Amino acid sequence: MIEDAVNPPNVTLEEIARAAGVSPSTVSRILNGTARVLPAKQKAVEQAIARFNYRPNVLARSLASGKTDTIGVLTQTVSSPFYAEWLRGIEDGLQEPGFTPLFVSSRWNVKDEVSRMEQFIARRVDGVIMLHSQLDEPSLIGYSRHAPLLVLGRSLQISASLASLALDNLQGARDATRHLLEQGHREIAFIAGPPDHEDAIERLNGYRMALEDAGIGFDVDRVEQGDYLETGGEAAMERLFARGASFSAVFCANDQTAYGARLTLFRRGLRVPEDISLVGFDDLPTSSYMTPPLTTVRQPTYEIGRLAAQGIVQMIRRQPVTLSPVSLTLMTRETTRRIVPSSRPGDSPL
Amino acid sequence: MIEDAVNPPNVTLEEIARAAGVSPSTVSRILNGTARVLPAKQKAVEQAIARFNYRPNVLARSLASGKTDTIGVLTQTVSSPFYAEWLRGIEDGLQEPGFTPLFVSSRWNVKDEVSRMEQFIARRVDGVIMLHSQLDEPSLIGYSRHAPLLVLGRSLQISASLASLALDNLQGARDATRHLLEQGHREIAFIAGPPDHEDAIERLNGYRMALEDAGIGFDVDRVEQGDYLETGGEAAMERLFARGASFSAVFCANDQTAYGARLTLFRRGLRVPEDISLVGFDDLPTSSYMTPPLTTVRQPTYEIGRLAAQGIVQMIRRQPVTLSPVSLTLMTRETTRRIVPSSRPGDSPL
């Protein structure tokens, strides 16, 4: 029998108190469970709240209490399929402890990244999670003085208010390359990520290391520059061919790059994996639906997101943070294929 | 020469005023450009702000001013590739007018949707944009009394505080089906979306309508239920075959469904488009990188996001809202192919 009349939007705690015949502090106590209150008053207040459809003003509450129950989450692009699962993990992980994530994008731009952080501070978030920050360590330490800061995808000197969770990109890239080697490939091309990305560099190093482990020289001629985007992979693959590079497999610094490379192969009438083997990195949700399903290095991003959520909450509560490093695993699917050892070395797909 | 000492986190406007030798209101005025101030004081204040690295407390400001410059954005899943571009469009569109989006997911769950809206109200957002709400119209109208509400992907009775922007799903589906018909296909299967989604129903109707326009009966046997996800498309396609349905083309209610269907075709050794033509809906960013690139109906989601951002700001400013309906366009790529009329009617790919 609750009337759905045109309720004057903003009911305040004080009005509830008056309606219930108690003092504002009592209402506040009931709202927060701060102290025991007589059942009778409790009930009166609850009824008033229901009747007026009262909702505490979060702003006022935060101002008074000094906490906002908000976590700033800085991502490079909210729209990247790569970050999507991370965000979901974070959102889910923050749900139960009662925090709200504030997602913003820096668009791979250091200046934006700074302004977003300033915004977080101005909004008095209780903590910040950064996905792939480009800021230098001193800056990060500076920000961590305002609120606990957790940086994903980097490894930093940690403190009580600064933590990081790194992924073993090097290992992942090494495994992927090794897989190709085990299949008999000797000429493995690599399409790199942005040269200024820490993880892109690690992946390149992993590729290189695996090659050297196998006694195969690292050949610059088989490496092309990509940009982590489909278009970059497409173009890089094109350049590889234009340059007459010889290879039987291509390892791409990330899945999006692999998608682009795949398209170029398709355009040139080359079959995957019959003519060329292809490996990606990230294991985006759609990668297992490519034709054929892409062999790639899986990053458990959703789980990492949850871990991060859990970690930042622990930091806020001044509890010890437990962030064990996450390992990446190769998902062997159908874009790689064993090469017959009899094939003449130096065989070019061209 | 700014010292980066361990600054006591929270400098207040009052401290700035004291340091600059002026009153708090003067500082406030300078901060907001509310009134002219003597150049000398202006400078003194600016210096103090810089020196103390002062950042106004957004909470206090909002509480006092009654506006938060925040827009609640309710999406079904932050992590869906489908919503990604919308979010980006909204974020970009909100940037310039100075609003911050607050992204949350309802996970396709009405209960969550309600609680998110409550949260928005509690946070006193200045406006709300909903992507595909499942709430009924009365509820939406109710919420719109708290703050301007803009619903995307639905068509509603509009008012000064409630607007909607619908997409012509029916038209899009009709065009797609017609395209297939023009290519000579007569047996066109359809993998539908969730039966309780307005747009899924519209797409089914568009398919049906095109068939009837062409004088071809709508055949339930060629329709399978999907769920807008890859796995659903995969399974639906499988069922289509298991049931022995006969078709030369498949139209999927969305791209993710098409991805799944594509995989099933691949598994069965059927070529696209040589054996079966395939059409999707949405034009996700990766669709043009499928093998072969997917023919699909494009929704200009990024642009819609920007439009929505612009629209909600107009509503907040009590300006007339201009939301012209958005049309969808067929992107003819390479998963569809003209069928030779000579092929015996009733030809089954099996």
Place this chain on the structure above:
DNA sequence: TTGTAGGCGTTATCAG
């Protein structure tokens, strides 16, 4: 042009 004072809606500290 500038300062004073009151208020925004809650929480939190103290008596009682």
Place this chain on the structure above:
DNA sequence: CTGATAACGCCTACAA
């Protein structure tokens, strides 16, 4: 257990 009362940090008349 409960009610005043003072913050929280800023904005905005109002007055000077």
